[in-house]
Amino acid sequence: DGEVIIKEHIWFSQKGHISILPEFLYSLLNDSGFSMKDIDLIAVSIGPGSFTGLRIGLGFAKGICFVHKKPIKGVSSLKVLAGGLYLNSRIYPVLDAKRGFVYGGCYSWKEGMLMREFEDRLFLPEEFSRIAEDGILLGDGVKRFEQVFSSNKKIAEFPFLYPLAHNLCALAIMDYEREGEDDLFSLTPCYIAPPPIPAEKISELQSVLK
Incomplete structure (x- = not known):
């Protein structure tokens, strides 16, 4: 109903997102007594953030939406x-x-x-x-x-260090009710900056931003 947090799982990982995500998703559903047919909306953080993490996370969310025919809503990290x-x-x-x-x-x-x-x-x-x-x-x-x-x-300060899933869901529901769902195929990550650049180029970029 958009009012109650049933379950939230938080973990920190530097690698292995693609293998962990399916396991965590179905573990959350099973532990909560739900299945994908009970889900009305998929919320996904679209960045800015890690280039690899954003690409994997959004790709996984899109795959879930495509297979199960669910609407998707992206929200800035x-x-x-x-x-x-x-x-x-x-x-x-x-x-x-x-x-x-x-x-x-x-x-x-x-x-x-x-x-x-x-x-x-x-x-x-x-x-x-x-x-x-x-x-x-x-x-x-x-x-x-x-x-x-x-x-x-x-x-x-803590716990306000990182974007959390329950805030993502609450904001996604608000935006979905006001704007409707995002287009599954045109929704893209918000990278903001190009991929990591060589150290020798940092000073050049800093001078541009000043």
Whole structure:
């Protein structure tokens, strides 16, 4: 009914996503006493994040939807992270993008809906710290660049480090009810930045972003 969390499984893995996902999905269903026929909507985080993880996760979700004829709704990983807080202020989710950068966004709650203030994008930590001075920060990017963000007055700490499934589902239901399902074949990951670049190119990219 979109109101109760039946079961949530959280794990951290650097590899093996494609072999783990089917096992976890059917384990969750079996443990909860449900099957795929009981599922009304597939929610999937579309990034930004790990290029390989996003591709595998979205591909798996699409496969489930295609086989079982289920609607799909993609939600920004940063929006999912921001959805963990329900506050009357700007919320700045920030995720570690590796190689000295962060993925950052800005969201706020308006009439029960979590709205995006500006497009998710790639930032230097110092740049995003200045932008986020008027709101609350959360995410593993804050922990990764703790010294940079230490001057920010409002920081939500654990468990607000990572996008969580129950927030993803809640936001996907809201967006689905307002916008309808996403097109199964045109839904793509939100990479924001190109794949990892050589270290010698970092300084060049940093000069462009300043």
